[in-house]
Amino acid sequence: MSEALEAIFHVNTLTSTLRLATPIALAAMAGTLSERVGVINLALEAKLLAGAFAGAYASYVTGSAWLGVGAAVLAGVLIGALLGLFTLRWRANHVVAGIGLNILALGLTTWLLQVIWGSRGTSPVVPDLPGWSIPGLQAVPLLGPLLSGHSPLVYVMLLAGPLLWVWLFKTPGGLRARMIGEHPEAADTVGIPVRRTQFLLLLAAGALAALGGAQLSLGHLSWFSQNMSAGRGYMALAANVFGRWNPLGSMLAALLFAFTDALQMRVQTLPSPPPTELVQMLPYLLTILVVAGAFRKARPPAALGRHYEPGRSGTE
């Protein structure tokens, strides 16, 4: 039994957590960015999927995984722009536009998969991102193995949390963004370009979430597979709420979700495991619990989901 416990609480459970968390965390932080300027972002799934697809395709064509990452970012920016166009300019309901984009992305990527590679399931193996290690850190016990050999995007995720936190809460740009999410009229009246800022952040969010997609197809695996985001965008949304619209919180929440997932994977191999489905339910039940618990204290941006028509200062 103790051997089993050892298997569960192994350092590799934590490295596995990092890998599993990366797409969710990046998407969750993307969600945080867009929701801080008042746009509900249900299109995270679309961004992950588009990012994963574009990344794999560009890597396949050019032979460079880094160009793949670049293409993923472009795809994410494109989806972000579409979301902005529909929600901000054409006043679509945010949630519904998000669902529409998710379905569109699923259909298009699967179709293109067939058009390009003639398979409805997976692309061929494409060049993937190298594993990175931080020199000198490898020797450090626990931390060394934990933080070595990951895809560069894992480190991007780990850095993005604190950096975005600083940006959002300590810089002028962050203050302005938060103001828009709380009170767009107020931002408008002090000359902050509401539309332009919202759009820019939606694009940035698209890029960030698409990096999560690139992690799936180029970092974690080395091919694109149909619907490979597999609902992570929705988990990311929950992580964002659990993280209280705070990039650092989103990241930590994603790490927690991933940890429960990594844990259940190991629980399954226990000598007499509980029924599979009940174990697999854990992350979802946990999410419900934390959302129900966290909402008591957390407050979403006041203007979230609202349609605001800026005065004459928008990007019209």
Place this chain on the structure above:
Amino acid sequence: MTVSHNDAGRPLPPPAGAAPGPAPTPGGGGADAPPAPAIEMIGIYKRFGPVQASAGAHLRVYPGEIHCLLGENGAGKSTLMKILYGLYAMDAGEIRIRGRTAVIRSPGDAMRAGIGMVHQHFMLVDDFTVAENVIAGMEPRRRGLIDMAAARRLVAEYSRRFGLHVDPGARVEDLSVGQQQRVEILKALIRGAEFLILDEPTAVLTPQEADELFRVMRQLKAEGKTIIFITHKLKETMAVADRVTVLRAGRDAGSMPASQTTPQRLAELMVGRRVLLQVPAPPAQRGPALLQLENVTVKGAGKDLLRSVNLQVRGGEILGIAGVEGNGQLELEEVVAGWRTPDQGRVRIAGRDVAGMGPRRRRRPGCAHIPPGRPRRGPAPALSVEQNVVLGRHWGQPYARLGVLRRPAVRELADAVTSRFDVRGGRGPVGGLSGGNQQKLVVGRELYHNPWVILACQPTRGVDVGAIERIHRELLDMRARGAAVLLISADLDELLALSDRLAVIYEGEIVAEGETGQFTEEMLGLLMAGQRPSGGSGRNAAGRNGTGRDGAGRDGAGPTEATAGD
């Protein structure tokens, strides 16, 4: 006329000695022999769909003056100012600033032109500190981050210089309304505003706070600022303005120095006819106590929201609750309406303890509840007039049977209410009606059933003069029929005009109660601010928790005034 340092994004140098920007024309009064106008708005037109909000309005503001823009609700004051501030695009017209045509297409343009605006609904983020609110858009930076220390210093310095007294580190949601307003003024000043537009700034203030605001305005004037002050209150106009422009129906109806006009004359310009400044109030015929609150306490997080409140309202009288908003009025409303169960004490209606009776059941025996006109809680804008009229009674006979609505009965009710209370604007979604008609609909819905206990909360807020008159008359009618009316209002004029007795609420406590005639405005102001009136003038009025005192004072209510009164 460039004010160089108010570019959004760049920090301001701290205000050194001299006023920023080019020195304004020395005014002092500005009332006599005016120099060239600082701001001119010429023939402004603005239409919203079928509504012509501005119909060729002219406005001329001279440097260094306090210019009062007077008019009824709906006269187009705010529209005009929003055009000047770049929030609306005008359909036609011209704006000149210091003689030169100005193109103002966004608040940013306005700010660059030296115009600042304090909106009626504050443009403040509750969750931010004062400093964050003030500097957003022009943050002082250090190494790419916001230099919060510098921001606080800047705010503190401006605050000191203009006598505004705000704490840069405080969170806005913890501030009083008056303080929030000063934050707004600070925001405009720190952006180098030379011209300050104040949109109905006194609507939410106690008399003392309003006086404080007037003091600030005079100080600003002394510093060389030009102020445009929007109001519909004549008294304030006379108290503070150098010059007055009256707007009516989107057009200017006259402009003159304040010293050369009278309230009566201004009132006539405003409404375009002779107005009755006094509404006659017949003496109260008091019956038995119909609404009683005994020791009602409501606990909040950390403090009591209502503390041992004892009140009684008798048939045939109006009891007014005076107080600065946020001192327990909301909780009082909730307790009386039945949304909230008091933690201690009881509410009796006609002597019966109504604990455990929800709003729906309280309404049945004859209780009515008029909710605040703004923010609109009463009408549901998306629903039709018919649906709104039956709202609150849609579960019972005769409008519903076994949970199924009876359309003919509902339609009849709608016909009756709209005709009796003069609700115009069709039968479609109530959101399409004007604010006045919406509120008349709500009042009509509540009073149609001849209730004998009436809870009226801010019944005329945000409503135009015509509708105010109508609503006041209806309340007085109810009183004459023997109903007990509990009137909660932030508008002292309204309270003084309608109430037989007044109670002052401060931090959840009734700090004074008595016949209306026993209070002066000054006393009320001090009581509302939590102070004892100095001197012995508040003899009867100061009795804390003075329930059951049979106020056998003067029969007639005090001198009653319409809002247009002086």
Place this chain on the structure above:
Amino acid sequence: MTERTAGRRLPAAWAEVLGELALTAAAVALALLAGAALLALAGYDVRDAYYNLWDGAFGSVYSVADTLVNAMPLLFAGLAVAFAFRGGLFNIGAEGQLYAGALATAVTAAALAEWPSVPLIAAAMLAGALAGGLWGLVPGALKAKTGAHEVITTIMLNYVAILLTTHLVKQYFKAPGPVDQTALIPAHARLPELIAGTRLTWAVVIGVVLVAAVDWLLRRTSFGFDVVLVGSNPGAAVYAGVPVAARTVWTMAVSGAVAGLAGSTMVLGVLYRFIANFSPGYGFTAVAVALVARARPWGVLPAAVLFGALQAGGLTMQLFARIPADLMTAVQGLVILFVAAPGLLYAWRRLPVAAPRAGTAMTMTAETAAEGAAETAAGPDNETARREAGP
């Protein structure tokens, strides 16, 4: 959203409904045109493709029946989502509620096998509604008690429902064989065929009756009044003494019950048993259906048929024009996006309007009007401007 006020205002209401129909038709047409562009880009014969789409959806009695069969789960689930919409709640959890309803129906039908046909079917559907209702009640209660946003809790509960029903089937109700499914329900528990030789059953009739019932509930009953009130103006609802928290719970419960019936009809009319993981995401498509219907119960009917037709026609397109079904998925995404964006078609109409000149003489556009409306709605003193309620 205007409630049709009886009698006298009918013409205006109809004009509005027709206008919305035109808008929706235009959005759908636009989406199909975009789809055509995609097809052409990929080198398919657009005409052949769309002929097969039409043929498969409406080309024969069987096609029409197939369209309707496809539409059934979407009709019920879409109605559920629309109902919650009207109550101001976003029920993305129809998927989970449908699973709960389907399993309960299958188990009940098996347990009461000796009952005669009609009461058996009624009991099985009731069980489905109850189970779906309970599954909907959970997020409703969570929202009322803790404020947990129903979008997130319902999404999570979808996953839980799928896993839980699978587990229950395996553990307690599994029929022998390689598939995790219950035994076939007895023949007399199945919904009778409506047109012989097709798969069309009485589910259609039940669906139409349910649409009428939900419409009636919303418009003619005190409960429906409460729901619409809470959805459109919670402030006024509180004031009117509507117990908002309780209504939130009930709205979700009713919505869940209707979604549960989607599962019931799948079991009683199509699958004849519960199969683990059987839904391809009806509950998610239902959100789109409800939106296309603008949350009107009667609108759900054509909207569900539209999506059913896209599916049925999409199959034929796939079979006989060799066009991947995924393209139809993409077109569905486009339909949702275009219908969701009211500004899109206005933007199109607005194109010829000259760019506003600086400073003076602005051209009146839909946008400035909207701005005015938004501003006045936010509450400036300009009361009269409220009359303009947006473009």
Place this chain on the structure above:
Amino acid sequence: MSMFRTLRSTPAVAPAALVLVVALAALLAFAPAAQAQTGRMAIVFATGGLGHQSFNDSAYAGVQAAQARFGVQFDWAEPASVAEYEALLTRFAQRGNYDLIISIGFDQADAVTAVAARFPSQRFAIVDAVAEGDNVASYVYREAERGFLLGAVAGLMTMRASDPKINEANVIGVVGGMDIPLINANIAGYIAGAKYVNPAADVRYSYVGAWDDPARGKELALAQIDQGVDIIWGAAGRSGLGVLQAAQEAGVYAIGADDDQGHLAPGHVLTNGMKYVNNTVLHAVQSVINGEFTPGVIALGVAEGALGFSDSLVPVDIRAAVGQLVTRLIAGELVPPDTIEEVDAWLEANR
């Protein structure tokens, strides 16, 4: 309902709407005539469609082989859900011009039974399940046999510590797609096979919970590898591809599923569990062409050449040892257990 309220006052849009609808109608105006079709087969794949690099693809290979060998034409469908099966089968059956309609996948049984009853003169074949009807041929596999062979290969191989990819621990593993009977029969055979040849072997198994999440498939595999697993079988559809990648990265052996997946992780795929669906499809087509179509259940296993394992990297001696087992399977001397619960008893009985 603010989201809907913005949609009022629409008449101005009506012309725009009209233009769009007319444009669409114009597209449809000239529809092509449906072509007559003769001498055809139709095939309905399992949900999930082609491209799993496994089950459906193997079937598709059978289709291609049949096209090449017999010159028959094929129409096919890739359904997205269980509910579509019946509609698709009906569509094909209605055309009335298919010599055989083939269903792939264990969950099509209900649909085939229903449609076969409605179209008694149409011939059907179903692979991997049993459907009822006098016009239906049902091909089923004895899944456990395949698992048994793979388990035996892995059980012998994991003791070969001289191989750089093999560790000291006597542990092997398998990642299943879902916790369903079909997968469990494979796993049961796998455990039985491993312990039959290597009684001390420890077999780990876990499930992804999805056929289309290779990332989690990979993590599950890595979790097992952490526990000393040095040979791991991915029986999880597309999720199983993640298992191959995990094995490649961790430097251990993987076992592919259903088809030869060696190219996805070169040098690491020890063997592949082969399920010759292609042969089955070919067999079904051939039976029709030759006029030998026989309704009823046809059970296929190692003996019929429908199941097996690929040689790939399996050392010669192990190949030979497992070859012995193949002989005994064919002879019917060994009948591996179908459920994981039965494994211990089976091992007891077959000691």
